[in-house]
Amino acid sequence: SPEDIRSQKRNASVSKARQVSMYVVREITQMSMSMIGEEFGGRDHSTVVYATQQVEKNMANDLRYKETIEDIIKNIRDS
Secondary structure (H helix, E strand, C coil), X not given: CHHHHHCCXXXXXXXXXXXXXXXXXXXXXXXXXXXXXXXXXXXXXXHHHHHHHHHHHHHHHCHHHHHHHHHHHHHHHHC
């Protein structure tokens, strides 16, 4: 849920969803890392940097993951 993504929860499913969300926001809006961090529960910009790096690394290593992320971005841009 949006509340979970903005929360301080650290379980794997929420953390992965949060990282993907941060990456997608960065790709679509070009907001600064600091601004994105604020939107995600007051996190530091370095957390956003780490999240986007993790998503990029996963995209490089897993084609299905990359396609999923690209589909999410395309669906948001098309709506």
